[in-house]
Amino acid sequence: MRQKTLYDGWLTNIDQALRVVLGPPPGGTAPSPAGDTPDVEFDEDQRRHAAGLMRINHTGEVCAQALYAGQAAAARTSKVRTEMEQAAREEEDHLAWCAERLEELGSRPSLLNPLWYAGSFSIGAAAGLAGDRWSLGFVEATERQVEAHLNDHLDTLPPGDERSRAIVAQMAEDEARHADMAVEHGARTVPAPVQQLMAFTAGVMKAIVYRV
Template identity: 55%
Template sequence: MPLSHLTPADRLVVSFDNALRTLFGKPRGSGRASPAAGLEEAELNPAQRRHVGRLMRINHSGEVCAQALYQGQAATARRSRLRQGMAQAALEENDHLAWCERRLQELDQRKSLLNPLWFAGSFALGAAAGLAGDRWSLGFVAETEKQVSAHLDDHLRQLPPQDRKDRAIIQQMREDEMQHASHALEAGGTKLPLPIRLGMKAASRLMTRTSYHV
């Protein structure tokens, strides 16, 4: 059923179901194949393999946060068209979630134990952005995706040159994030005040540093 036909209470139920799927099940994506499909596994020494696995764990946690942000915003957005746009973006982010989870399995790394905490905090932020108004909500999306893209650039620099599989995944993720940011600005998103942008950056830094280890 389209989100435009749901009551606010219905949307919260849908969000709760999506949360369970994101954290403990298999969320529904757009069906795109992983960019790493068909590429040969690189020869990595134990230290490189461990580091790459932890980078992908950070990326997986980042996608958990992205799901929560979009779901929170979809639950509180005022315009039905914006809710549908958030839901579509969440589907594409679910592709990223699936790609990262598969790579974690291939690299013998687990998901972050703190993912439920990241999800809860991000959902609350997304819902607050949605309540603040559509222009602020879209601005929040644009700033989030901008910061995520910078973080993915840093990961690309850290990957061993021979690691084509993880590079392909991260490059496609970065392309999608930049597209989401552009769409949000084109739809009327406004630039967030500097204190909010700095606060988002600090929260992101906490998540990435913690997820690398836990």
């Protein structure tokens, strides 16, 4: 069997980026938590608001794919690399659920997803180069912030939008589990100023993606 080279790795990353950003969403392996939950009729403002929130969540999953890919590419050990790749595969379910819900709401993903993917991959690679424990710490900090904003979405989705609410609730549960996994494997606590910068950057992204 031919030994994989550095070029093979980069080609794999490019292929993954194109599939996540430009291709049809991955099918995932788990059915949508929305299941057979009936949809409701929204007025235009409610529909646009629900779509804006789900577009934020979809872009968050695009960024998660990129972060994990960058961290896996720069991981120091095969164990951490495998964990990052497994986490990315689990996040594919979230990506598929959000894409499906956006379509149901008559909307689309963010037009800026290629930009968000590139930036997140770079951040993930930088975290990986800092060392595996710092990389895991970055996973924990990121997932805690994502869990918090998903819980906020549960409170701000339009009344009666139980399909979106079921998806977001399951995503929040999964993100908390990923954060706990990082801690169990030796994550170092990311300094508070870095976490504050992460939160500020995420806030800017959410404000833009809600509309674009």
